[in-house]
Amino acid sequence: SQTIHQWPATLVQPVGSPLSLECTVEGTSNPNLYWYRQAAGRGLQLLFYSVGIGQISSEVPQNLSASRPQDRQFILSSKKLLLSDSGFYLCAWRKVNEKLFFGSGTQLSVL
């Protein structure tokens, strides 16, 4: 069966520090991969998605970037975090036109 791993679960970072969140999927190949963000008590905002290795689409202009170095690995990064980058970050995967599955999320607090 397929599983998605996302880490860390919680992260506290100072303003101006770098960020790296990692997500891996097991039990499938060629998945579409997604990064979402949720502000506290708010909805799901799509940040990036990828349909293949090295292929990244950005949905909103921002301080973050994403990379897909391997088929089942998706990384969210920042060179210098801003206060506004705080939030709950979710990785997700799906096969084309099939169900979307989320990871357990990373709560990022930028102080």
Next chain:
Amino acid sequence: GENVEQHPSTLSVQEGDSAVIKCTYSDSASNYFPWYKQELGKGPQLIIDIRSNVGEKKDQRIAVTLNKTAKHFSLHITETQPEDSAVYFCAASKSNYQLIWGAGTKLIIKP
């Protein structure tokens, strides 16, 4: 572009009563409609989905109905229990496109 509206934003029901959450979508080409449940601090979990060739789908206490003419779909939870308390998200998509999300409904089950 596609837009999904979700109502109400908060719903409080007595334990044992039914809960109904409604979503409307704008793109008549949308053909896939999932519902997700998100508990505090966790990633959203798919609870039920429906495709446009079906008008209703049921899974134990949960059901989804779809009205393609009116472009709306609803989540029905019967015999609500305390563990049903969560935030529920609806979404809509058409083939090969991204999911468009509703803003979420916070469901509170009163004991």
